[in-house]
Amino acid sequence: MRETTDFRDKSAIANALTAYRHGRISRRTMLQTLAAAGVALSATPARPRRAAAQASPTAEVADQPEEIVAWLEDVGRQFEGASIKVVSEETPPSRAIINLKQQYFEELTGITVDWEVVPLAQVLAKVSQDAASQLGANDIYYFDQAWVGRFINDTFDPRELLEQKPDLAMPNYDIDDFLQPLVQHIATYGDKMIGFPCDVPIFMYFYRSDIYDEMGLSPATTMEEYLANAKAINDAMAADGTYGTVGQMQSGHYALNCDMTAWVWSHGGSVFTADGMCSLNDAAAVTGVDYMRELQTYMPAAVTTYDWGGQATAIQQGQGGQVITWGEDFPGWDDPASSTVSGLMEPVALPANAAQRPAEEAGFEEVPDLGHQGGSTYCLSRYSKNADPAWVFLQWATSSNTQTLASIIGGGASPMRQSTFDDPRVQANAQVGIAGTTRHFPAMYDVIMNRMGTEPHLPQWPLIATDIIAVELGKLTTGGYGSTQEGMDTIKRLVDEAAAR
Amino acid sequence: MANVNRAATVDPRATGRGSVVAPAHGLTRNVLSSDRPWLWLAPIVALLLFIGIYPLAYNLWNSFREFSPMLGTVEPVGLANWARLLTDVRVREALGTTAVYVSAALLIEFALGLAIAVLFNAGPWASGLWQSLLILPMVVPPTVAAVMFKVLENADYGALAYYLQSWGITDKVEPLLGGTGRYAIPAVLIPDIWQWTPFFVLILLAGLKALPTDPLEASRVDGASAWQTFWHVTLPMLRPMIAIAVLFRLVDLLKVFDYIFVMTSGGPGTRTEVLSFYAYQRSFTTIEWGYGSVLGIVILLLAIVVANVYLRVFKVAW
Known part of the structure; x- marks a missing residue:
């Protein structure tokens, strides 16, 4: 550099x-x-x-650079007294921006930002209600990547806003600085961009260095090795409360669908094929689900009650020897104040897929790969009654400097921009065993650029992922079906029915 | 009319107390007349209609519409949502689970509550203190209680799970919470029982303390045993209080949601999916507001029917 x-x-x-x-x-x-x-x-x-x-x-x-301060005081101040509403999930970057906004935005512009944080399902309900009524109850939406197909017509394309509103454009706002895979797979549907990427929890491979060292294990480079490592750790340590791995397998929770897709994708399967039909009962998908079920035998029995939060806590408590899961949980594991495994978890490259279906053969913009991403975007509502001040805020919140501060202050919130990965302030936090570490960022960058898996984006996907796949998988993983094939046949039938509605 | 006008024309000199009350004008007399109660009841009736009837009417109207994810709008669907109710397998499963949950919770909470109330009525040592402590579970928000018990029932570090495993009732492979979900219903029942048994205790204890002593003494004089006295005298006299307590809990249990939402999310599979949780899922997770409204109305009707059947079957008289 x-x-x-x-x-x-x-x-x-x-x-x-x-x-x-x-x-x-x-x-x-x-x-x-x-x-x-x-x-x-x-x-x-x-x-x-x-x-x-x-x-x-x-x-x-x-x-806060002077040019941004000047822009906020000159351009933002025009809207002094305006109040804008944001609804989002509780995520590290959301929390960081909430902490930053008063000093870095509201005091400089006089615009009040009323930010409501609710669970993901309630965000979906609120946004759906807002979009259906077109009342503009919220000005800025937080969209999970799984919803982009559903709300494609309810937001402004930020590229168009940057062109159409030059008087409101933040100086040197570099839209090309966002990592291209994130723009393409989190914030774009068809040829329309629905907002700016704001967060990317993404599956990464973490292992307990002390356990690997003690048992003479090496980081897995294949799916078979990953399974073998889980078995070896479980055999040696499960009796003492450290299992081979953990999972997020709560029945009916979207998290279970996320786990399943990663294992299906890494074994050559996909949710849909290019003809738009569900393929979760084909041989590759069934192999992937069988792999998940075998991994489940090396997990604590309570794993069927863990969502992503439960899984992260289990690792924090030292219950797992290795895991492939959301990279965003890592800073919490490294925090000595709240974790028993501080400094012991190591990020490493994902193992190679056993097989992989090309994205062209999957459906609804699905991209099969092990690095399942659960990214999200901040979007400007088409029904906003305060579109201009909200647009000023949106640019500030997703600007390079704010995103970088969010990555530091937000406890290692996943960066969206190349400049954040390169920023010395971020790199300075890449230390072992500190709160808010960023030492997993290089491995995260590698997954984003090379191994990112993306769910299908059809409008019915939120219903399919949660209410069909996660519920039926919940039955399957607790013995509710005679065989994996039987369970996946049922899922295929229900998914096709829902997709046809 | 008479009351108002009489009050307004009372001569304070004649009564010797109070201040002078000005005679009501003709218009006021007419407005406040008890012959026209609807006029001065109108504000509160309007308020009740707004907060009670309007949501119900809106829900009913909503049940004939549905959100279309493809269009992003709410569209009229006629009777489709109601027809779906008849073919939805998960509704039948949820009704069954609700019946199991409600019956088990009601039975256990009533039995325990009655036993504890009888014990307290005998006036054991520090019974006042125990009664005060009993109120504590009821003031804990149900979601907090659910989180608490989710920790207590955790197979690896939960205290309750530890003792159940020590006694050989559960094991690490098939714990109270988790595993294949064999004990999922008992797992969510435990916090409910912990939290709401005291409700029965308090109501029944109040009833026991209010009972006349004559019949009890007469039965003893007639040579009845303690059990015979309890069964043939105390319990029948306690029937109105039991009826109130059971009815309140019955209606409340039909709406059970918090413990299931926090502890199992209706799983594993649909094993703990009660009707109210299923309605929530439809309304807020899959964004099927119309069908969610149908399920909400079904829960209301269910509560009305079950409560009325209960009143008739057990011949409850207030």
Whole structure:
């Protein structure tokens, strides 16, 4: 990377933060360093306006470039007194932006952001109600990638807004900085972009380094090796409460569908074929589900009650020797304040698929691969009554600087932008055993760019994934069907019926 | 008319108390007249209609429409949602699960509640303290109780699971919560019983304390045993209180949701999917608002029918 003045100043900020965290410098010295770096930053392209107005700028203000501050005060201030409503799931980036918005946005613009955080299912219900009534109860929606097909006509295409509203455009807002696979598979349906990517939980491979070392295991490079490692750990340690692996297998929960698709995709199957018919009962899919069921025998019995939160907690408690699951859980596992496995979990490249169906042979924009992504977008509602101030906020929330701060402050929230991955402040957090570590980001980047799996995006998918697949799989994984084939035949029949509605 | 006008024209000098009350004008007299109660009852009736009848009417109207994910709009569907009710296998399963859950919870909570109430009525040591402590479970929000018991029943670190495994009732492969779900219904019943048995205790204890002592003493004088007295004298006299307590719990149990939502999400499969949870799933997870409305109305009708059958079968007289 070419070293610029901006890079050096950001590195100085990162180094100061690291030194302060390790107790090598005092808080006062750290703030002085940050202020100096902030002044230096402002002397080049970005001088914090508030830094100029106050004698001693804080570290936080120094983190907002002057041109953004100026834009918020000039353009955003036009809408002073406006109140915009956002509805989203509780996620690390959402939480981070909620924490940032008052100081970095509301105080500078006078716009109030009323951000409602609810469980994912309720987000879907609220957005559906809003879209059906077209009343504009919320200005900005949070969409799971599984819903893009359903709400394609209910949001503005941000590329068009950037062109149509040049007077509201944030300076140097780089839409091409978003990682292309995320734009394509999370935020786009057909040729329409529905919003900006804001989060990408994605399946990664993590293992307990202490257990692998003790047992002489190596990170699996194939699916067979992964299964063998799970079995070996389980055989040796299950009696003591550490199982081969864990899962998110709660019946009727979307999480179970996420697990299943990853195993099906990694064995050459897909949910749909190109003709739009469900293929979950073909030989490849059944092999994948059998693989999942065998893995289940190396998990705690309570796994049939775990959703993603339950699974993350189980790892945190040391119940699993390895797992392929959401990368976003990793910072929590590394946090010594809340985890028994701090510094022990290691991210590593995903094992190779046993077989893989090309995306062209799958249906509804489905992309089969082991790295199941559960990304989401922030979208501007077409029915918003405050579209302009909401558009200003949306640009600020998804800008490079805000996203980078969210990755640091949000406890390692998954980056959306190349600039976030490259930012020295983010790289400075790539340390073992600290809260908010970003040391899994290189492995995450690899999965996003090379191994990302994406669910089908037909409008009926939320119903199919949760109410059919997760419920029937719940029966299958608890002995409700005589065989995997019988269960998957039922799922295929129900999915085809639902898709035809 | 008489009451209002009389009050308005009372001469304070004649009564010797109160301040002078001005005679009502003709218009006020007419408006406040008890001959026209509808006028001054109108505001509260309107309020009741708004908060009670309007949602019900809206729900009924909604049951003839459905959200279309393809169009993103709510479309009229006629009787399709009601017809679907008749062919939906999961409704039948949910009704069965609801019946099992309600019967088991009601029976156990009543039996335990009655036993504890009788015990407290005998006035054991520190019975006042125990009665106060008994109220505590009822003030815990059901979702919190469900989370608490989800931890207690966890196969690996739950205290309750540990003891059940120690006593050989469950094991790690087939725990109370998890595994194949063999014990899923008991698992969600436990917090319900913990939380609502005290309700029976309090109502029945109040009833026991209010009973006249003469019949009890007479039965003893006649040589009845303690059990005979309880069965033939106490219990019949307690019947109105039992009827109230059972009816309240019956209606409440038909709407059970929190424990299932938090602890099992209706699973494994549909093993703990009661009707109210299924209605929630349809309304808020799969966004089938019309069908969800149908299920909501079914739950209401079910509560009305079951409550009336109960009143008739057990010949409850207030």
